[in-house]
Amino acid sequence: DSGERRGKAERLFRLMDGFRKNDPVSLQKDILDHVEFTVARSRFNFDDFEAYQALSHSIRDRLIERWHDTQQYFKRKDPKRLYFLSLEFLMGRSLSNSVINLGIRDNCANALNQLGFEFEVVAEQEGDAALGNGGLARLSACQMDSLATMDFPAWGYGLRYQYGLFRQVIFDGFQYEQPDYWLNFGNPWEIERVHVSYAVKFYGNVEEELLNGEKCKVWVPGEMVEAVAHDNPIPGYGTRNTINLRLWAAKPSDQHDMESFNTGDYINAVINRQRAETISSVLYPDDRSYQGKELRLKQQYFFVSASLQDIIRRFKDSHSNFDEFPDKVALQLNDTHPSLAIPEVMRILVDEEHLEWNRAWGIVCKLFSLTSHTVLPEGLEKVPVDLLGSLLPRHLQIIYDINFFFMEDLKKHFGLDYDRLSRMSIVEEGAVKSIRMANLSIVCCHTVNGVSRVHLELLKTRVFKDFYELWPQKFQFKTNGVTQRRWIVVSNPSLCSLISKWLGTEAWIRDVDLLMGLREHATNADLRQEWNMVRRVNKMRLAEYIETMSGIKVSPDAMFDVQIKRIHEYKRQLLNLLGIIHRYDCIKNMNMNERRKVVPRVCIIGGKAAPGYEIAKKIIKLCHAVGEKINNDSDVGDLLKLVFIPDYNVSVAELVIPGSDLSQHISTAGHEPSGTGSMKFLMNGCLLLATADGSTIEIIEEIGEDNMFIFGAKVHEVPAVREKGSALTAPLQFARVVRMVRDGYFGFKDYFKSLCDALDGNGDFYLLGHDFGSYLEAQAEADKAFVDKVKWTRMSILSTAGSGRFSSDRTIGEYAEKTWGIEPCRCPF
Ligand code: C3B
Incomplete structure (x- = not known):
């Protein structure tokens, strides 16, 4: 049986002492092996970029070992997990960050030195992973670092854009935008999982079917696209825990359109299939205006659908009762961009798992939390009903149903205050009838977070005033933070050493409040x-x-x-x-x-x-x-x-x-x-x-x-x-x-x-x-x-000395306790 096989393999491996070792000589050997076999250059003749590739692959090997251990441990312990859903992650470079979190920077530098290379120069070869716009996206990246370091059983989900944020070129003082085709030289930090892929459906129509004498809805899609997982290991600092950022890439689906292949127009049929890839091809560069573009909506649903299929499959591996779902899963919406996850979970529970509406709704309301990053009502996402109805016909029905029950509740609560009802409705009437994604999110999320104290005040008194009056207990704030690993240890190594020297410890890198010790x-x-x-x-x-x-x-x-x-x-x-x-x-x-x-x-x-x-x-x-x-x-x-x-x-x-x-x-x-x-x-x-x-x-x-x-x-x-x-x-x-x-x-x-x-x-x-x-x-x-x-x-x-409070470790600690209800799950060394 497989458990026995695993045990045997593990014993044998330990006997061989096969785990990657981190002394300079072992690192050197790995680097040279990767130069020869991965980069396919001669061991005796390679340049800085090739050294970067080989070192990165050597580090990636070590990340994979830890990743496996961590995931197996999570699986065995089965704790409640957090899934952080964000359309944007600004990860920047990975090499320096990884070797520092693994605690092997000096050894890597030594290993490179003896080969005639300098660590800083090699690290400079790496391009930025810029799958996001600005603050919101970099916040996601900092929070992933804290989640890993603090041993939380968490995963991030996002999109693997082929074009990251545009490159800015200045000519004559004017800005020009150039595409950022960042994958041109390969990306050693990701692991493509060809077997982890899901079909994502679009368009089509909704039909009714009889199941055990009951009517139920069936969405018959008009188009299918495949989502393929690309895993990016995120190592914690001072822990073996290595969590995952799973990014989805769109690929043509085998089930895409049998029809067109049978019409004889083979070449055009292939070209049409290829179009599927455009879904994850480009990051939208306007960071806060929503233009109701179909491609953007497609991206959002593609992301949400693939992530939820993955999350639910993992849940079903060891659970059969969906009432336990909220005890095992917390879903965090990074702004309203992933809020289609709400009707999607409803659809899966009601249409596919055949739960009764109220039971499904009860589950959904315990799952989601939202963080808003907006102060302007104009900044809120609105999706035209026509667009949504054509792309996701079943979801539009579900949103209407959610809104119907919500409006009924409101009337009970406030009476027939039509102004208020129309302000709070998920559906905005008007020249362009639209779905208000923020309203949908607030109705369903158990917690709505602001990103600073004054931001929460503005949410309560301006942006979401009506909702605050209805559900004051939902509204909280968690002041943002950034990770000191990236922003001191990686980027300012000499300040890092100086701080450690004067504090007499490196412990502040995990326990940032210790920085206060500098005051004296x-x-x-x-x-x-x-x-x-x-x-x-x-x-x-x-x-x-x-x-x-x-x-x-x-x-x-x-x-x-x-x-x-x-x-x-x-x-x-x-x-x-x-x-x-x-x-x-x-x-x-x-x-x-x-x-x-x-x-x-x-x-x-x-x-x-x-x-x-x-x-x-x-x-x-x-x-x-x-x-x-x-x-x-x-x-x-x-x-x-x-x-x-x-x-x-x-x-x-x-x-x-x-x-x-x-x-x-x-x-x-x-x-x-x-x-x-x-x-x-x-x-x-x-x-x-x-x-x-x-x-x-x-x-x-x-x-x-x-x-x-x-x-x-x-x-x-x-x-x-x-x-x-x-x-x-x-x-x-x-x-x-x-x-x-x-x-x-x-x-x-x-x-x-x-x-x-x-x-x-x-x-x-x-x-x-x-x-x-x-x-x-x-x-x-x-x-x-x-x-x-x-x-x-x-x-x-x-x-x-006073910056400790603004570490993402503090922010994540607060989210874990007050919003997500998750606890550390530390993988033993
Ligand atoms: C930003 C806000 O502008 C910042 O004040 C905030 O610190 C960060 O989010 C993180 O919370 N933001 C952004 O980068 N993109 C948006 N669409 C909205 C807010």
Whole structure:
């Protein structure tokens, strides 16, 4: 029997001592074997990229061993499992992260060294896995790292896009988008599971059948596509646990369309089949506008259907009663993108498992939790009914049924308050009748989470007010966090060593609250000196990068002032640019004496604009136009530089963040649900210049306003300022810098006109004018603090020391306990 066979094999393997070993010599042998047999190059002649491939395959072997052990252990223990459903994961590079989590970085570096290679150079060969847009997608990646490290029995599910987020190319200061065909050179980090595949159905119609004398619905699909699993092992740090990120790729199905093959048009039939692959081919690059495109909806259902077939198959392996399903499974919806999972589970339970509706609904309501990442009602997904009805006819019926029962309940609760009923209905009537995915999700999820404390407030009082009044207990928040493994240990190894040295332990890498221990050393002169040394080297590395990317020479003595994130009006890169113009203008008007007191600055901006987002693209162009002027003005020299870093992505962030002095998080208050970039800067000892928005409010509480530069209208003040008109409260300098842009001081007068117009009169929705004065004051404070090196370094140390609360370990711990009801399940070594 198979159990006996397994036992025998295991004993034999242990006898042979066959597990992969991690000493440098064994690693070296594995690397050379992979050079020869996997990469198929000569052992005696391979380059950096081939070394990267061979090392990655050697690491992958070790990940697979741990993965198997972990999955077998989970299977044996059968704990409640979490499935994290997200359409986006921004994983970045895997090599450094993996060797660090496996605890074998130094051994790998040694092994490579003896072969004549350098670990850093080899690691640089890896391209980014950019299967996501921005904060939401990187959050998923950080949370996977925490789930693995904290030994939670969890899996992530996503889509394996062939084209990740577009590459940004700058030409003449304008953004152009280029496809990111990231799989061109192979991907050693995934394991294709040709046998784990499911048929996903689309279109067709719903018929009624009699089963044991009862009528039941049967969906007869018009198209089938195959979903094939690609597994990406996610190793935890300091544990053997290695969990899985399973990404689905679309392939033509054998059952696709027998019809067309019989008509004799063989070539066209093959080409038609091939079209199936387009479903998972490209990531949508607009991170928060929903255009009701059929392909996007297809992606969402494809993802949901494959994931649920997989999850239910695993459940049925060892369970037969669906009432136990919620005791064994928690389903987490990362925003509403995967919310078709709700009608899909209903469909499976009712149509395929033949559970009675109410019983099925009872189960579904215990399964799902939602995290919302939105503050604007316009940001909420709406799917036109016509589209949904044609692509997924049975799901539309189910959604209507869910809505019918929900409306009946509402009437009992609130009476015939038709306004309220129509606001809360899952179905939106109007010119285009649509399904409100958020309403569907809230009705069915047991918990709706915000991503920061103030975000929950906004959900309760604005976005989901009606629902909060009905179900206050559903609404919670879990402030976002980021993983210190990636954002300190991987990206800033020298700071990592320094922290461990001063804390006398590496335990903070798993237990991040220990960082607080740095507080007691914040005034120690030795620490300060070592701290500055580390920061200086990181700045020099960044300066080198800037010179290679843009040809601009910058001095590491200057303050490196950074804003890197997606370009959005609400994130106010324009405010930053207007501030830079003001600084330039001031310097130009100073005499020599005054200039001597100016703190030199290198302003660094990076980020992508969604391809169709005109205003964001103009902001990028403005940045280049202003930079062109300033950087070529010899009269200003090193006092001010403005650099745009092209093609911002995870690996660029890993380089930029450790080398920054000041970072800007300056969204109009009430618009940034959380923000996570700030947390990465904080961990690296960079000071924040920020508005009191999103998670910054909690960062202020943690590290104190005196250790940061806070400015601008507060969340509760924004509506009144808007009412009055922000332009009215704008200082004179504001009008002056806007006029410089308007009058063509930086060229492209006509092109920038609309940017300027939006700041006039009753416009200025994002309050740039109103906040400009206090923004300049905060910047002046930063200059003042920077000159006082002792003070600045103390603030920097205190920033890192206070960053522990913003680890994704804390966030995941809260989700596990309060939302998912899962417990650690640690695989023994
Ligand atoms: C982002 C928000 O803009 C950030 O404030 C937040 O920190 C992250 O999500 C993670 O919660 N977000 C995004 O990247 N994409 C969206 N469509 C919506 C929100």
